[in-house]
Amino acid sequence: MFVPGDAAALALGADRVAGAIDREARWRGMEVRIVRNGSRGLFWLEPLVEVATSSGRIAYGPVAAEDVPALFDAGLPEGREHPRRLGRIDELPYLARQRRIVMNRVGIVDPGSLGDYLAHGGGRGLERARRMAPAGIVEAVIDAGLRGRGGAAFPTGIKWQTALAAAATPKYVVANADEGDSGTYSDRMLMEGDPFCLIEGMAIAGLAVGATRGYVYVRSEYPHAIARLEAAAAAAADWLRDQSVDFAIEVRKGAGSYVCGEETAMLESIEGRRGEVRAKPPLPAIAGLFGQPTVINNVVTLASVPAILAEGAAGCRDHGVGRSRGTLPFQLAGNIRHGGLVELPFGQTLRELLYDFGGGSRTGRPLRAVQVGGPLGAYLPEAAFDTPLDHEAFAAIGASLGHGGIVAFDDSVDMSRQARYAFAFCAAESCGKCTPCRIGAVRGVELMDQLRAGDGSRIGLLRDLCDTMIHGSLCAMGAMTSNPVLSALDHFPEDFA
């Protein structure tokens, strides 16, 4: 039986359910092996219990500890009928309509077992990479069209090529697991549900650029992911050493700073300094961690790599639209009926995600706005719901897909309050290094308060402030704070009157 150990499932009582199953089985004298898998990402059904049967894995959910005796009475171990029985997990439309490539093992494998990982197709990418020249690996990643999944969507292979070309040694691979955007959790799900996939991706990156050491920088708010990764890194140590280039992975814990998800601030933090943004150039690929060439990729980006090496670049390249190739694990959150992880090829529309998967708002009221790409993403009105999920299409409407986080709001939302929140978030999370972000965010909150108190004359200065932050800030934190503010102002002017 599978009871997720994923943080979201745990928050909904998965541990209690697992305990209840174990007790019930023992009471009945039955032998049941409970695997704490990752979550399938259908959060409204968590805790979602699966039973392996001869006809596949049968899902039950949401299961409460109190339901367990009755479930056993009904024949849970054999996958029998029960009001909570959902049927074969892979036939649930929410999953069946997805195209899971990166997250394809999450929820299926035992994340604590390297053997299980290898048995489910893991490791073939690294095996193949070990037989390739570094430039060949880089070529495959370029060929796949893989772009960064952390938000900036920079071509991964190009970044690797720069690090490969850098002469200095040692080099490093850093996995950015400081997944700080509100409403996002794909990195967490992957680390908790399939940690070896990230490790394999890092090892391949190491082979590709000649790095011998990898760091995973995980936010402290992810204790379960940290535990999973540390166990996995230890379990994989011998496997990683079995290559011509030695590769070791160390897990580093963040200290509660959003801006440490910005790659250069993250490097400062790993080096033991205050998490402040560095000016670029130099690019980290040329002079990054400890001044050495460093590949920094988001967790999902790195986890996308093993499949590219194992299955060939086409497996990624043949999905998607335009310059957005492959799939992206979208994360539905906020006021949405069916929140969860939806991995889809680029190109479908926001509306499909929100309604076909999300089922509309949780309150049943009309959806009025969605924020795409985290707290610094733009607020989009209903009129934009038909925009294809594609980096370029989003850029064209002044938005970005970012890390694929989508937060929905119904028609009770006050968009001027949301705009104020954007500044407040920036004020709370700014590192304080550059003037526009450090002071601008606070002035933004003050302006919004004046505006909301009825002083409409401040809108001109508000726009000036946004302009200054966009064009003057040192990093994307300050620059992107204007996205939610200006999009709210432009799309929902009535809330600012």
Place this chain on the structure above:
Amino acid sequence: MNRLRQPDSGTPAAAAGGVSPPLTLRIDGVEVAVPPGTSVMRAAAQAGVAIPKLCATDCLRPAGACRLCLVEIEGRKGYPASCTTPAEAGMVVRTRSPRLDELRRNVMELTLSDHPLDCLTCAANGDCELQDMAAAVGLREVRYGLSGANHLAEPRDDSNPYFGHDPAKCIVCYRCVRACGEQQGSFAITAAGRGFAARIAAGAAPSFMASECVSCGACVNVCPTASLIERTAVAAGPAVRVVETTCAYCGVGCGFRVELNGPPDTPTVVRMTPSKRGAANLGHACVKGRFAWGYATHKDRVTRPMIRARVTDPWREVSWDEALRHVAGEFRRIQRRHGRDAVGAIVSSRCTNEEVYLVQKLVRAAFGNNNVDTCARVCHSPTGYGLGQTLGTSAGTQSFASIDHADVIMVVGANPGAAHPVFASRLKRRVRAGARLIVIDPRAIDLVDSPRVRADVHLQLRPGTNVAVLTALAHVIVTEGLCDEAFVAARCERQSFVDWHNFVARPENSPEALAGTSGVPAAQVRAAARLYASGGNAAIYYGLGVTEHAQGSTAVIAIANLAMATGNLGREGVGVNPLRGQNNVQGSCDMGGFPHELPGYRHVSDAATRASFERAWGVELASTPGLRIPNMFDAALDGSFRGLYCQGEDPAQSDPDIGHVKEALAAMECVVLQDLFLNETARFAHVFLPGSSFLEKDGTFTNAERRISRVRRVMPPLAGMADWQVTMALAGALGQRMDYAHPSAIMDEIARLTPTFAGVGYDKLERLGSLQWPCNDAAPEGTPTMHVGGFPSRPDGKGRFMITQYVPSDERATRQYPLLLTTGRVLAQYNVGAQTRRTANLRFHAEDRLEIHPRDAGERGIADGDWVGLESRAGATELRAEVTARVQPGVVYTTFHFPESGANVVTTDSSDWATNCPEYKVTAVQVRRQTRPAPTERAP
């Protein structure tokens, strides 16, 4: 814009050493060629375009924080910061446009929305970069108003005696944070909090005074507002003129700008700020040079000549004329009665080259003997001997800049963090950049383990065993085949190498055999030797911990041997570098300050040299060396030496075995003291001639890298005459005509008579800033690195190896005196403290303390802060204990800055076999806890 401010190109020059050709770009239509790695901001400055900036300054790496320096670059999105954007070939940059003007105004508007608008009453009014930039961007209004969140009510920190910190005026540009880390290497300043709450803080400490701050002033230099500002600048108001000069403290020889206001004859020094043009310091400074100059106008200054018949009589103020006639009469009387050799002089390493030259000329030409010695006798005389014997030239081989090319740095018997702070910062910077560090010192000095600097090897030897350890290093290098055979074959005397090789290879010189003597584990010695010999460019820096020993000269020779054997001479990044204690130790030796040498290290017995001086001076010169300082004192006690002209020196505090020194001084008939203050020696003086501080005279100092730099008069001598004028007048009174209109004329004479100085002159110094000797036709702009391609002063140009047999000092631990005392300096005080004790540096270090290991303290029942008695065979004194593991068991340590504690009452007559340099660094002592409370007069 303050016109006195030093020019600022915004970002540092691109790292030198690249072979890439310059690249060309266009900035506001001006074509400019710059080396690769140059920022757009610096390129613009070169093109004459000043881009507005607040966080960038050319002594620090750019931060990109203030966002004022945004520019437009053709073909690029957005508005990159010019400070962090490297120039590229073909780039087309625009630094002004309506759009840029708007952005900069709006950024400045944000900055000023959290700044007090009190410019008219601000101490930085007229010298404020924020003010300048607000004007430059044309800001006319802060639309946010002044009622928003701000930091205007944050409390000031006035804990530091020299500067205040007003957080209300801080614009969080991070210059101070970066200066403290990058320039000084203390990392005492940080930003605390994030976002709007990000504020400058003295680390985790509650105030600057309670923090790791060493008061170097680097943060104050770079602060663009009045947030960090000198108290003297607040008090005196803005400077109206600036004079560039050279610091009068240690041998680093930092270039300084004396900022002044007030009338020319009685000016007020607003502040002293380090000069970026100072080749030795590149705009950095330490607490002494930067802040501790108040002694120059201290109320203790004596400004009228005084005489008295007996030292028990009260002083009587007299005219210069009377004083000098009195001295001349007394010296001539003594010489008539006791012979020509019964008088002599001590010259000071704190005086200028010109002054030292004049005093030795006075002795040789007017006294008619060679009884002149310099206080370098008691510090670096073994350097002169040891380097002269092996390499042929009595001087350090490198520029300070050379260390930027060193891969391995070996510091022997020196504590640069305390004694040569500005060089220490440079050394630490190099170590942070990856150079390896070996420290050989009985104490765990700060280089052993300080922020972001840690020694790879620390050989914590017993005092007095340098030669054993250095020879053991040589043993490893020789027996493990780590010599640079090609260098030795090409550059050194074959036979001397073979002899040395055979000597050091003997089993008794192995690290294992000597471990018992030195107390250093053999494995550490082997590790250090391998690192030094095979780690790339290896440079040795050493100090008085090498020279001030019974085997001081042997240790200097051992160091030279190591450098020759490993080929670490004759290029950048390597070498043998004595760190000179005082500002002009090098110069006072160069200028003929020793009794056996005429200027330029030429022996008085050399007839040709003598003839050139005789011709120039119109007198016949004595051909036998005169008395060394300790010989003068011995001769005084036997009655053959009775008159002493002591210029700028305080042997009654600084020389060893003070009881003996005082007896000798008391035995003399005429002691003439020329000094700023009535020092300890003044108690024994019959004539006091008021001296002039470095602010009151023109001249030159020569630092540890042989760099001759100008000292410039910023105010008239308080006593009416500068020291060189006094010596000149005294010579006249003695019938030896000296006629120099200006110190430049003295330098012209030095240049005429001294081949290594032949190309030196004030005009050239004015033009080039400074010159490193040798400076002559062969090297018209001086010689940064010596011994390139050969050792020109050695026969055949070949270096000489010398045997370094370890002969233990007679001074050793006994049952009666079971501990070894070694002495040194602290950062805030300088030598006998005559200057620094008369400044607020007392707040940092108010008394000498005896460092004692917890084990030794425990055995004696001594707790931290207890009064202890310190006794040797020479004498006894009292001071308070500091219980610390910085010293090893069996070793105690103190400083000699305060006459009250009188460390040199305890030091003995033991001295270097070759040069009589006193063995300050090893004295067998006993330490006992004093039960009685501290006498009241000891209170600082």
